[in-house]
Amino acid sequence: MTKAVELGDIIQLRKGKKATEVHEQRVNGASPYIQIDEVRGATPQKYAYDAKGVTVTPADLCIVWDGANAGTVGYGVDGLIGSTVARMRIKAPEEWDTEFVGRLLQSRFRQLNDEAQARGATIPHVDKSKLEAIELPRIARSEQQRIAAILARADGIQRKRREVYELAADFQRSAFLELFGDPAINPHGFDIETVAKHLSKERAGTQSGPFGSALKKHEYVEAGIPVWGVDNVQHNEFIAKAKLFITDEKFEQLERYRVLPGDVLISRAGTVGRMCIAKPTISRSIISTNLVRVVLETETLLPEYFVALFTYLPHRLGALKANNKDNAFTFLNPKTLKALEIPIPPMEQQIKFKRLSERTDGHLLKMSEQLCGLEDLFQSLSQRAFRGEL
Template sequence: MIWTQCKLSEVATLIRGITFSKAEGVDSPEVGRVPVIRAGSIQKTLLVNDGQIWVPEEKVKPHQFIRKNDILMCTSSGSSDLVGKCAKSDANYDISFGAFCAGIRPDLKKVSPSYLYHFLNSPKFKNWTKKSSGANIKNIRASELAEFKIPLPPLDEQKRIAAILDKADAIRQKRKQAIELADEFLRSVFLNMFGDPVTNPKGWEICELKDCLDFLTSGSRGWAKYYTEEGSKFIRIQNVGKNKLLLNELAHVNAPVTREAERTRVKVNDVLLSITADLGRSAVVTEDLSGGYINQHLALLRVKTKKLEPQFLSALLSSKGALRQFKAKNKAAVKAGLNFDDIRTFEVYLPPLRTQAKYLSTYNATMKNLNSLRIQHDNAEAFFSSLSQKAFSGKL
């Protein structure tokens, strides 16, 4: 079977996004205006109803409306992880897209839209996007994208490959959805047991967090020189999610024997809290992380266990009600973060310990199932990645 290498511009039309000034965009529909989505709407699916800006209709040319099988790509962002991110449209929409995006409209006589979509999400293409130009803002130039060469078998073979990848992708997405449902279940359990932290409908006693802490500190800077392949675990902000640990990118350090290092050393049941970005991330230190260290973006809270169950506190700190408190305290908006006084004066409600313990029991049982789901998800991801590698090298 003959495979060819075709430039993207030979099998698809590249469409530039809409350029408009801040003054030209409004946040709600108006007669004579067209909705425009931005890069944030490019997720696993295309979120056409999220993040819309309405611009004068004369700004949008007919070919710039999103059509079925169009592939929308983020082509400019402050994050290299977002550049190259793609989503495929499942219908025609009277909606366009902004200048930080590009539309890729496949020629159906030459390329399968699903095949092209999977290739643009493949490791080969992702590796190329990571080399995109720009020191602070990462970009894919339209001219570079047009010249990028796509491995292309005959159309029937493209469709066969796309069908296999579609099925494998559906499996990994179902695994991901199951994990998300488990997370949502825990949030629902928390609200059912304890009520909304903002309104406190059950009338629990309220106090400031400082009354429930034995120790409070944050990580320090300067750990980069101690990074190593093995050694003590080093916990960074990306390892702390919404009431859970995320350990796929766990780092290691050869920690110095200093008071400063010892101060940031964690113990089992310490609660970790994000303090410089993504406020509302929290997690409880487990046995396998005990003795590790934290970086400057995390605070370490060691609770009085006669008042608070650590896992209850972590769930509380990750709640929407807690996020409202954090945002109110974060006077300089996103970048300033939280200081120790903000944490000490954070208001918590205090259900009876036996009630908190019931939540812990449910949490532990759910996490046991969740860990199994994550293993299945990781296996599905690895399987899909392997298929993708084979698919675009002619070995599938």
């Protein structure tokens, strides 16, 4: 059996800090500023200087310490880390390969993120003791490099598939612009009306998820009625795989939060404002605390148009501002959403876009399933590597 060593025994952990000087362009003495996006592989967009700052080199590992992305691990970066990032410096680089350690930790993201979320703090942050307790197989550095190369190839296949998927998704955005134009300019002269005017009269037009007092943690069960959360709501994509469940009796108490096919679900935690059309495969389910459900009057406004508008062009929707990260809205609440004015195209054009979306969604679903299969394969390879079996 392969001997194991705890991560805390092989790395020195140091938290970053907010830089004293941050610049939009490189200036003399400034280094690339490494924040969340840079840990995830993005090219640095800012440069910083701080004589007492924490620097990283390509031989170090970085981990996002705070926030919704806590537990994200990256490596191969060079610069000054911000306050949401921590540096993991390998004590004996002649014994441990950075990419090997990094890829194995990346496979533990979900575990690290769940532990961060479970700590009960207003802002999630990594559990230091559990991070340092992660075990790695003690194997020769040459063997580590061989395993890292295998994982790199598997990851490369995933990335290529994902690029194809993103190109198909871009087609939908192009089709949307072709049919409806830029909503900020409204070149076709569509009527501009409030969202409130097009909400359902039969069900609650907007409904926030149940507060903690209505649905407590101890009331969740291992199987039963699904409770959809933030992870189920991706950009214009519903993930029909629940992690949380409630009993039939609890569902009867919370039926006002029920989700039906065609409802629009919006995240109000993590990437705030991310939305999709619900496509549950079972008849009964509800939204969680961190979601908002929107029910439209489909005789005048189709969910396909509504979700595409907010997914592809949120930064062009006046009062509902979006930042530059994942098109996330800087704030979102039902009152703001109801008051927002948007172009309302003729129904025949909305139907045309819906049909096009349905055809494209079929191809995207197949590609998504292939990506899930590749992700499962990658996770399997990673876990075997953790056990020293590759």
